[in-house]
Amino acid sequence: MRSLLSALPLVALAACTxxxxxxxxETAKAVSPGAQFVRTAEGVSAQAPAAAAWWTTLGDPVLDALETRALAANPGVxxxxxxxxxxxxxxxxxxxxxxxxxxxxxxxxxxxxPGVDLGSSNGDSSGGSDQSGNDSQSLNLYNLGFDASWEADLWGGKRRGEEAARAQLDAAQANVADAQVSLTAEIAQAYVDLRDRQQRMALAQDSAARQREMLRLTQQRQERGTASALELEQQRHQLELAEAAILPLNAERQAYLNALATLAGEAPGALDDMLGETAAVPLPPSHVAVGDPADLLKRRPDVRSAERQYAAATAKIGVAQAARFPSISFMGLIGxxxxxxxxxFDFGKLATIAMPRLSWSFLDFGRNAARVEQAEGKQDEAAAxxxxxxxxxxRDSEDALARFGAQRLNVASAARSRGSADRSAALMRQRFEAGTATRIQLLDAERQSxxxxxxxxxxxxxxxxxxxxxQKALGLGWEGPR
Structure with missing residues (x-):
């Protein structure tokens, strides 16, 4: 009973952290319970979105294959x-x-x-004299030993160190998810840019072909005296502009092919066969689930990583504070x-040593206090x-919602403008076939379409x-730990 009572103080100390x-x-003041996004638009719902594989909602199998390849092979991930x-x-x-x-x-x-008498009975020692005449003895020593040591975690410093390491592991896993979010969005954006340049380049070539035909007809008219030199030069200028517009589109098309290849972990040019054929720009779904701000903060990997870094910084304060108190370590040696x-091989010559050790750097001139203050400063930094x-x-989410809503309205306006231009071109063709409009007028109407x-x-x-x-602002596109 007495030994048990004497051990109680150590048990109590070990329970300290x-x-x-x-x-x-603390809950962010910017997010109140039940809050919704401010910049929502038509077609946006508060239904919770799925975290992974959002790009499948674009309905493009080539993009799906690219995303899968990139997630498996991208060096950044x-x-x-x-x-x-x-x-x-x-x-x-x-x-x-x-x-x-x-x-x-x-x-x-x-x-x-030299000068040490080790005794004459030692079979492995021998006497002799050096050149100055001083006696010397030789000594051989053989030893096999085993030692063990352990430091009692009286103040929980080691437990705090483990707690900090666990939080940093969680932060590293969140950083993987954040890398996946960025990568999947970057792949999708480069893919859309590629399809955009391919389509615009094809349309620019069609426009240049019509402009070239307009120039040919104007040259014929000028030769017959029904068109002026000014009209001819104007048509030639328009052709130069039309052909010049193709060059940057082609350069950007090639750049996006290179970007997609490297994002997928391949050398530039490796995906040209897969992506070289012109295809339509994929369209987003008519209804988009965005959830609410509270779910956003739980889902965004960068927010989760920052919270885990805050937890790790808090635990490291305990590591620094534990170093200010006495430590007890135990060492045992058998030889x-x-x-x-x-x-x-003579077990009669077995030696054992047990060494409990108490140490306390109570006079360190403020070093430990400075380390604690430094850890507290890092906690404040992590909290900020x-x-x-x-x-x-x-902000990212609200900005993205506002822009997406405006871009949907802009597409509707562009579609109405395209419809009007198509109808104008169709009416001009009717006039041309009826003989009341020239071919140059028809080509110009088609060019405007x-x-x-x-x-x-x-x-x-x-x-x-x-x-x-x-989707990137909502923190979508990541998978769980693998």
Missing amino acids: AGPDYRGP AVAEARVRQARASLRSERANALPSANASALYVHATL IGGTRAGDL QYRQSILNAL IAAGQALVQGTSAMTAGYIAL
């Missing part, structure tokens, strides 16, 4: 996953620090000691050996970064890009 307990960050493995190893290391450590050793020493090799990540997430088509393609691409930006 230095530093503040992490109870989670691989970097984030490697950091998760490092964080797991750090957590295992922190757990191991709380356990005893053991070492085995084998030792052989040969020494020549066997002597001055002859045969002593290694967490609050900033919340505000950034809310093509220009309206280019504006519609651009508007559609911008709308789909707005949808992609909204």
Whole structure:
């Protein structure tokens, strides 16, 4: 009973944990319970969206295949996953620090000691004289040993270290999800840009072909004296502009092919066969689920990473505070050996040592206090970064909602303009076939219809890009830990 009572103070000390307990960050003032997004538009619902594979809602199998390849092979995601493995190893290391450590050793020493009498009965020592006449003795020492040590976690510093490592592992996993969110949005955006440039380039070539025909007809008219040199030069100028417009579109098309290849972990040009054929820009669904701000903050990986970093910084205060108090460590040593090799097998020459050790750096001139203050400052920094990540997430989402709503209206306007231009071209064709309009007038009407088509393609691409930006702002496109 007396030994049990004497152990109670150590048990009580072991139950102490230095530093503040992490109870989670305070609810952001910018988000009240039941709040909804402010910039919602028609076709946007408060239904919770699915976190993964949002791009399938665009209904484009080629894009689906690209996303799958990129998630499996992109180097940026691989970097984030490697950091998760490092964080797991750090957590295992922190757990191991709380356990005893053991070492085995084998030792052989040969020494020549001048002026020391080791006794004449030692079979492995020999006498002799150096050149100055001083006596010296040689000594052989053989030893096999085993030692173990353990430091009692009296103030919870090791527990806090493990807590911090676990939080940093969670943050690393959230960073993988954040890398996936960014990658999937970047792939989709580059894919939409590629399809946009392909379609606009085809339309620009059609427009240039009509402009070339208009120039040919104007040259014929000028030769017959029914068109002036000014009209001819104007047509030639318009052709130069039409052909010049094709060049940057082609360069951008090639750049997006390169971007998609490298995002998918391939060399530029590797996906040209897969993506070279012109295809339509994928369209977003008519109804878009966005959820609410509270769910957004739980889902956004960058917000979750910032919260976990805040938790890790809080735990590290405990690590720093625990270093200010006394520590108790225990060391035990068992060894066997002597001055002859045969002593290694003589268990009668077994030596044991037990060494409890108390240490306390009570006079450190403020070093430990400074480390605690530094840890508290890092906690304040992590808390501020967490609050900033919340505000950034809310702003990103509201901005994306506002832009997406405006882009949908812009597409509707561009579609009406394209319809009007098409009807004008059809009416002009009727007049041409009836002999009341010239072919140049018909070609010009068709060129204007093509220009309206280019504006519609651009508007559609911008709308789909707005949808992609909204999915990224909502924190969608990540998978759970693998």
